[in-house]
Amino acid sequence: MTVSWGQLLLAAALLLVNVGLSWRLRLGLSRDILVAGARMTAQLLLVGVVLQWVFSLRHPLPVVGIGLVMTALAAQAAVGRARQRYARILLDSAVAIFGSSFLLTGLVLTGVLRVRPWFDPQFAVPILGMVLGNALTSVSLALDRFLTEVTAGRARIEGLLALGATRWEAAHAAVAASVRTAMIPTLNSMAVMGVVSLPGQLTGQILAGAAPGVAVRYQILLMFVLAASSALGSLVVVLLAYRHLFDAQDRLRAERLHVRPERS
Structure with a gap:
């Protein structure tokens, strides 16, 4: 089973729970949550590209x-x-x-x-x-x-x-x-x-x-x-x-x- 981009977007929507709680309780973490989610996604996608290249090498x-x-x-x-x-x-x-x-x-x-x-x-x-x-x-x-x-x-x-x-x-x-x-x-x-x-x-x-x-x-x-x-x-x-x-x-x-x- 593979995970499609649409499924990833649906999963990303779950972060709205964290954002909603932060806003309702005035935690001041809404921006940090969104930045962390975006950063994690970008980093992992980049790692995926790099590892795909590394896995093809034998050195x-x-x-x-x-x-x-x-x-x-x-x-x-x-x-x-x-x-x-x-x-x-x-x-x-x-x-x-x-x-x-x-x-x-x-x-x-x-x-x-x-x-x-x-x-x-x-x-x-x-x-x-x-x-x-x-x-x-x-x-x-x-x-x-x-x-x-x-x-x-x-x-x-x-x-x-x-x-x-x-x-x-x-x-x-x-x-x-x-x-x-x-x-x-x-x-x-x-x-x-x-x-x-x-x-x-x-x-x-x-x-x-x-x-x-x-x-x-x-x-x-x-x-x-x-x-x-x-x-x-x-x-x-x-x-x-x-x-x-x-x-x-x-x-x-x-x-x-x-x-x-x-x-x-």
């Missing part, structure tokens, strides 16, 4: 290039809503997202699915995209929580350091809370998957005609990968932020933090 460079572009955009999005900032926050975000996503995607393609060739875009691009999206969310949550913990708990942290605690001992509670916060959404999804919700990948495969048993096995595999990317990405970005905000002399360098200016 790793375009696949890796697309992955790097997706990683850069994911890193920027991960820090986009962080109120607290420091000089290397974008670089740290990119390193965490790139490291966790490419490592786990590579392990799945070569060690689990054993795709030949490993860069087959039919497998590599969709799997990397899902892992990147999950890592983006985890890195964003972990960063925001860690920087908030450091700012709000500055007096406690500096007190521990003054009493002789090492920088790790003083920051451990903030690190643990941040990684835990980043992992909770994925763990919650895993706990109710198949009972409360059917994920998009599973639904998409079934609608495309795949046998339910095959689609379910792919979804289970992907959820294990997403859980790992959540843990690894959040841990890496928190440790990078920790090393930047705490120096080798066991001091908290709070002056390296600044507040993002509010948009007018």
